Amino acid sequence: MxxxxxxxxxxxxxxxxxxxxxxxxxxxxxxNPNVVGLCADLIGSLKMGAFQNEFPERFFQTGIAEANMMGxxxxxxxxxxxxxxxxxxxxxxxxxxxxxxxxxxxxxxxxKICASHAGLTLGEDGATHQILEDLGMMKMxxxxxxxxxxDYNQTKAATIAIADYEGPVYLRFGRPSWPIxxxxxxxxxxxxxxxxxxxxxxxxxxxxHLVWEAxxxxxxxxxxxxxxxxxxxxxxxxxxxxxxxxxxxxxxxCVSAEEHQMNGGLGDSIAQTxxxxxxxxxxxxxxxxxxxxxxxxxxxLQKYGLNAENIxxxxxxxxxxx
Amino acid sequence: MEKKSIDQLKxxxxxxxxxxxxxxxxxxxxxxxxxxxxxxxxxxxxxKQMEHNPDFKMEGKGEDLFFLSNGHISPxxxxxxxxxxxxxxxxxxxxxxxxSRLQGHPATEENLPGIRVASGSLGQGLSVAIGAAQxxxxxxxxxxxxxLMGDGEQQEGQIWEAAMYAAHHKVDNLIATIxxxxxxxxxxxxxxxxxxxxxxxxxxFGWQVxxxxxxxxxxxxLEGLKEAKRLSGKGKPVLNLLYTDMGYGVDFMxxxxxxxxxxxxxxxxxxGLAQLEETLGDF
Numbered sequence: 001m002x003x004x005x006x007x008x009x010x011x012x013x014x015x016x017x018x019x020x021x022x023x024x025x026x027x028x029x030x031x032n033p034n035v036v037g038l039c040a041d042l043i044g045s046l047k048m049g050a051f052q053n054e055f056p057e058r059f060f061q062t063g064i065a066e067a068n069m070m071g072x073x074x075x076x077x078x079x080x081x082x083x084x085x086x087x088x089x090x091x092x093x094x095x096x097x098x099x100x101x102x103x104x105x106x107x108x109x110x111x112k113i114c115a116s117h118a119g120l121t122l123g124e125d126g127a128t129h130q131i132l133e134d135l136g137m138m139k140m141x142x143x144x145x146x147x148x149x150x151d152y153n154q155t156k157a158a159t160i161a162i163a164d165y166e167g168p169v170y171l172r173f174g175r176p177s178w179p180i181x182x183x184x185x186x187x188x189x190x191x192x193x194x195x196x197x198x199x200x201x202x203x204x205x206x207x208x209h210l211v212w213e214a215x216x217x218x219x220x221x222x223x224x225x226x227x228x229x230x231x232x233x234x235x236x237x238x239x240x241x242x243x244x245x246x247x248x249x250x251x252x253x254c255v256s257a258e259e260h261q262m263n264g265g266l267g268d269s270i271a272q273t274x275x276x277x278x279x280x281x282x283x284x285x286x287x288x289x290x291x292x293x294x295x296x297x298x299x300x301l302q303k304y305g306l307n308a309e310n311i312x313x314x315x316x317x318x319x320x321x322x
Numbered sequence: 323m324e325k326k327s328i329d330q331l332k333x334x335x336x337x338x339x340x341x342x343x344x345x346x347x348x349x350x351x352x353x354x355x356x357x358x359x360x361x362x363x364x365x366x367x368x369x370k371q372m373e374h375n376p377d378f379k380m381e382g383k384g385e386d387l388f389f390l391s392n393g394h395i396s397p398x399x400x401x402x403x404x405x406x407x408x409x410x411x412x413x414x415x416x417x418x419x420x421x422s423r424l425q426g427h428p429a430t431e432e433n434l435p436g437i438r439v440a441s442g443s444l445g446q447g448l449s450v451a452i453g454a455a456q457x458x459x460x461x462x463x464x465x466x467x468x469x470l471m472g473d474g475e476q477q478e479g480q481i482w483e484a485a486m487y488a489a490h491h492k493v494d495n496l497i498a499t500i501x502x503x504x505x506x507x508x509x510x511x512x513x514x515x516x517x518x519x520x521x522x523x524x525x526x527f528g529w530q531v532x533x534x535x536x537x538x539x540x541x542x543x544l545e546g547l548k549e550a551k552r553l554s555g556k557g558k559p560v561l562n563l564l565y566t567d568m569g570y571g572v573d574f575m576x577x578x579x580x581x582x583x584x585x586x587x588x589x590x591x592x593x594g595l596a597q598l599e600e601t602l603g604d605f
Contacts, residue, residue, distance in 0.1 A: 065486070
């Protein structure tokens with residue numbers, strides 16, 4: 001169906017966002033000698049091998065011990081190192097929440113928590129590993145910056161950009177092969193929303209893999225005469241409230257889309273912003289208080305309503321409530 | 323920093339113990355027991371063993387670093403930091419009070435000089451110290467990283483993740499000390515969750531272990547730290563097992579977990595202070 005649509009952004013290649021992280025990590029390691037890496041027995045999955053090969057003295061295998069890894073990273077940061085920790089998003093957050101809270105967030109350490117295999121698109125491994133609560137947990141922590149890029153190029157750009165930002169960062173990415181539809185040479189600005197498509201009838205705020213679904217949804221809506229604005233919210237925290245309010249002031253309603261629980265996710269942050277400043281009809285495309293399950297990623301996205309078709313439906317609901 | 327004689331160090335110990343009682347009494351909250359028990363260790367470390375700079379810089383390049391993992395014994399650390407010149411003695415009066423830099427558990431949020439990471443939630447300090455030690459190795463900085471943990475704290479799983487890691491990665495510029503007082507909040511450690519032999523456990527994890535059997539005898543503590551330093555740099559992390567008496571120096575507080583986290587009354591304070599000479603002037 002995508003082929004027949006008049007898409008504002010297209011792709012010629014698909015790649016996993018974790019590879020964007022791996023390639024960005026190597027590049028930032030070459031640029032900045034203070035960058036060091038840690039991994040808890042998932043070097044292959046996190047694509048950290050190239051960095052490890054090139055900078056073995058700046059890379060630490062921690063074994064399957066994520067709590068220790070977070071503490072070591074905090075310690076490494078004290079004299080100016082910039083540690084990037086790598087493990088699955090589940091083990092980067094819930095498993096080590098207290099370690100992150102005390103040794104990294106409260107202590108304001110310059111640690112970059114790099115989390116792969118987030119969300120339903122992890123696929124067949126099932127709900128034990130498909131964390132859908134991580135953005136909420138991390139955005140609640142004072143001092144923490146939370147970033148969820150949408151494709152290979154944006155993930156690579158974000159991976160490089162966070163080294164120049166002083167403070168703890170949670171960087172979330174994933175496993176599935178996904179369209180590369182943003183430019184390779186993009187400038188990644190933390191906390192700056194990116195208006196990808198101009199529109200007047202509704203705003204779609206999307207993050208992570210669902211930005212692509214929003215791009216597809218926009219084309220579907222346009223065929224029906226509905227002009228959606230699509231905004232890529234790669235930084236969940238700090239949230240670009242100005243961009244959100246400016247867009248909704250124009251369009252009058254919005255839909256959020258994310259691969260996360262509705263509770264505590266991007267939609268929840270946007271709703272807080274709107275209710276305090278400019279209440280407007282809003283619908284949320286997110287997982288509604290349930291765990292995931294095993295399956296092919298695209299099947300799971302469809303079953304849990306995290307795709308273009310459901311964004312289109314939600315847009316119509318939001319517009320009807322104007 | 324000028325190094326002190328044994329007699330001078332003993333004078334500091336007495337004064338630090340007075341500070342601990344007065345701080346905890348002043349706010350009717352805090353942890354006097356293990357603070358008193360670790361006084362000799364802190365005095366030996368800050369006034370003799372470590373090369374450190376009271377003109378505090380977070381990075382601590384080219385100096386020895388100390389991390390307190392069992393953050394609840396903040397009274398002894400704050401007293402030591404103030405008396406080492408990290409901040410004014412007067413500030414000890416603000417301990418645990420609103421708008422203070424002297425939080426109940428040590429924190430970096432208020433930029434208190436001498437603190438490099440928050441602690442209090444147990445089990446995390448060893449990992450942080452290992453990271454700081456590895457950063458020194460990357461930089462070719464030959465100084466040592468010290469960390470103090472509680473013995474009850476050894477029940478936390480993260481400690482053993484860190485212990486395994488430090489030996490595997492040959493973090494030999496690290497000297498970890500355990501305050502081996504045999505007590506924890508709910509009672510004697512043997513009854514609550516027996517640690518069996520910490521010496522055997524750490525040796526099995528690939529550490530070198532020094533036992534300081536008289537952790538409240540200043541000379542023994544200095545000797546233990548010297549021995550630990552001698553064993554460092556040889557490919558293995560070093561553990562200093564410091565046998566202390568909780569509450570040492572105040573007769574009604576000694577040897578019991580009951581003074582883990584409660585404050586003395588006016589009368590008890592008076593009784594305690596009468597046992598401790600005011601050597602350097604109260605804050």
